[in-house]
Amino acid sequence: MTEPRSADFPHAAREVLQDSQLRRNVAHATDVIRNKRDRVVAECSSWQDLRDAGSAIRQHVLRHLDQYLLQFESACTQAGGQVHWAADAADANRILLDLLVRHNAREIVKIKSMTTEEIGLNRSLAAHGIAAVETDLAELIIQLGRDQPSHIVVPALHKNRRQIRDLFQREMHLDSLGDTAEDLTAAARQYLRQKFFSASVAVSGANFLIAETGSVVIVESEGNGRMCLTLPRVLVSIAGIEKVIPRYRDLDVFLQTLPRSATGERMNPYNSIWTGVHSGDGPQEFHVILLDNGRSRILRDPEAQQTLKCIRCGACQNVCPVYRQTGGHAYRSVYAGPIGAILTPQLHRLQEGASLPYASSLCGACYEVCPVKIDIPEVLIHLRGQVVRKQQATLTGKLGAWNLGMQLAAQIFVSGDRLALAETLGRLGQRPFVRSSGFIERLPFMFSGWTRFRDLAPLPAESFREWWAKRSTTP
Amino acid sequence: MRISLFITCYNDALFPATGQAVVRVLERLGHTIDFNSAQTCCGQMHWNTGYLREAVPIIRHFVSTFRDAETICIPSSSCVAMIRDHYPKAARESGDPDFIADVDALLPRVFEFSELLVNRLGVEDVGATFPHRVTYHASCHSLRSLRLGDIPFRLLRQVRSLTLCDLEGLDQCCGFGGTFAIKNADVSSAMLADKTRCVFNTGAEVCTAVDNSCLMHLYGALHRQRTPLRTAHLAEILASEAEGAS
Known part of the structure; x- marks a missing residue:
């Protein structure tokens, strides 16, 4: 569509598939998380009930989103927080920049956040001479390597320990460094400790916003989040508007399903919930930036709205057989894997990511693991429908091979006689392509996608319907 | 039992031996097979590729072809999934109450081949020998x-x-x-x-x-x-x- 070829998934994937180290890293990492997830989910006898409850709560929120957001704003403000509304990425970045300029901040510390990736926060701040230091280990790896996150929860999963050791040694100017997990985390801790103490402002995302209390919730594994949330004097949390849940007690469901789905843990090592400001304890100034950036538009599409139920656990990425082969970078999108394949094209009104709804074999593994029961295959098909309609609105799309082929097939498939005729013609038409082996090994046009990797048995001399017709006339 | 076979488009053209095998197994078990030659395709290729509008006449054709069938046997689970998972939505979106009612009435009569044998006919041993x-x-x-x-x-x-x-x-x-x-x-x-x-x-x-x-x-x-x-x-x-x- 409007995308350049290099940005569309099939071409990006073809490139990535050449990188055997990356493919081994991704397959290994996703297998490990997936097996851990399966173990802790299996020990949870009420898992399907938890999925139902999680889905129902998220669906309810989407139906009353305006009401819960206003409730959150009021409760948060009452507790001493300040709430800002950002219509899009530029808006959110401007609000944050104003705050930082007011506090004269040159360097800030950050908690891992996909939402800040979505709005390109680090780039925006850098353009104004402000450094954003990633404090999550994996995000630090990405930042030091000038890389892109490839997974929602485990953004550096495409790197192995030796690659990370080399990176740290180079970027942190270390004479020597081992490649055990302990060596690497110790190096990161050393590097980050001073940043925590010197930064006056921290920026976080949010796993949940609680409407009832105006609280913000972050779950994490490393404790870097807890440091960011408690040490700096000013805290800014940036959250998509869909992140709100009604009541404090709704966490009961999500604090069971999120860690199990995301990292295969029964609970996260650090669960931080904060409400407003408290004199002498933690940040003395607290802001929440509520980001729309296309979400209210997605909300208006009843077919695709369920996309916004997502709690960003990444379980769909870990089970996706497509993601397993390519990792996240081939999606050319902040959000990769099955959830990225439905979220990105919607956030960008199909101007970007139009090839992503097709980056799936519709195997259904994502839907099966989703802790809030997003029927990702159904949304993928819905979005494919939008892509097709958009293509059909252009002359080149209308006259393209795919559209003409599908229109012709649609005319054939409404009559048994037409299908029988098409089969006869197919048997004649295939003759030049059948090799001496008796197989088709090379086909032209789009069908070459098949024969580049696979042989094809030709249509046999007699179709089933012909066999049946003969059989029923011979006594 | 009278069993209507939906051979599916690609089995009809590419894998007639599968259809013949289905007929042989079911007849061996004493059932009568119907084959309505008006049948074509379930619409899955169009639907799953995003040609949703184009799939609807194909779906309607399937529904009318099998409207009177007692039990429908389909040797392809993905076609059965297309019918069960997507026909209700296609019918609902058409807003046509007859179409909706036809699909509702059709779904309980649709069986994948192995599902038909075990769940509907209660057979596990079909008397086969296969030394491989x-x-x-x-x-x-x-x-x-x-x-x-x-x-x-x-x-x-x-x-x-x-x-x-x-x-x-x-x-x-x-x-x-x-x-x-x-x-x-x-x-x-x-x-x-x-x-x-x-x-x-x-x-x-x-x-x-x-x-x-x-x-x-x-x-x-x-x-x-x-x-x-x-x-x-x-x-x-x-x-x-x-x-x-x-």
């Missing part, structure tokens, strides 16, 4: 939409002289995915390579499944690699009787 090492590939739709579970295995375990070989990564997609295999040929074939390696490692002579679409995909690679492994739809194994038959 066989591995079973679980197609995604059979696994996650139809939830066939151990149904195909129960049928295979009753086949005389058959040695069943376990397939590693049973829940992994083979990478076919309809037009995905063409639109994303590189990723599809990378998935296929993982699958064929697992199939090859079983030491089986034959790989079977309830979907010829996956098997066509698998065999495409197995043949390209010049392996002696064959593929055969489950119905063809269940239809085979004589010692030494294939």
